[in-house]
Amino acid sequence: MNVRDALEADADALAAIADSPTDVMRNLVHDRTVRVAEDGTHDPHADVSSGQYSGSNPEDLLGFISFDAREDTVHVTQLDGTPDACKQLLAEPVRFADRESMAVELLVSPGADAVADAARELGFERTGTGPRFDGSRTIRYRLGAEA
Numbered sequence: 001m002n003v004r005d006a007l008e009a010d011a012d013a014l015a016a017i018a019d020s021p022t023d024v025m026r027n028l029v030h031d032r033t034v035r036v037a038e039d040g041t042h043d044p045h046a047d048v049s050s051g052q053y054s055g056s057n058p059e060d061l062l063g064f065i066s067f068d069a070r071e072d073t074v075h076v077t078q079l080d081g082t083p084d085a086c087k088q089l090l091a092e093p094v095r096f097a098d099r100e101s102m103a104v105e106l107l108v109s110p111g112a113d114a115v116a117d118a119a120r121e122l123g124f125e126r127t128g129t130g131p132r133f134d135g136s137r138t139i140r141y142r143l144g145a146e147a
Helices: 008-018 022-031 083-100 113-121
Strands: 002-005 033-038 061-070 073-081 103-108 125-133 136-143
Touching (some): 008 061, 008 073, 033 083, 061 083, 103 125, 113 136
Antiparallel strands (some): 033 061, 061 073, 103 136, 125 136
């Protein structure tokens, strides 16, 4: 599995994973730190000129994460993908937060078992309920300061 920065050309593939409009995902790539996990059978250095700008295939992406840092906390804004991809991708903001002495916070929707499992495996603690999104409750997980 290769993890890399997301590109605007990944918007269609991200939209397919997140079941979200492509333009929303394109904006996400511009507004947040977004990383994607790709099938490891592809050489990320092969023919960079065509792969970098022509878009990615939704079947090649195993998942994605978006996050941003504010004050003393890294906020994971979206995480989706295979169980292994979720764990590897969630480790990205954890490493960043560790280097910067920050906490990491994640909201998990019901049924997002791969995300919740990845959080628990990386040492996140369930800290209560989070806000509702489109009427659905969320569960708040936190790692680090004041967990």
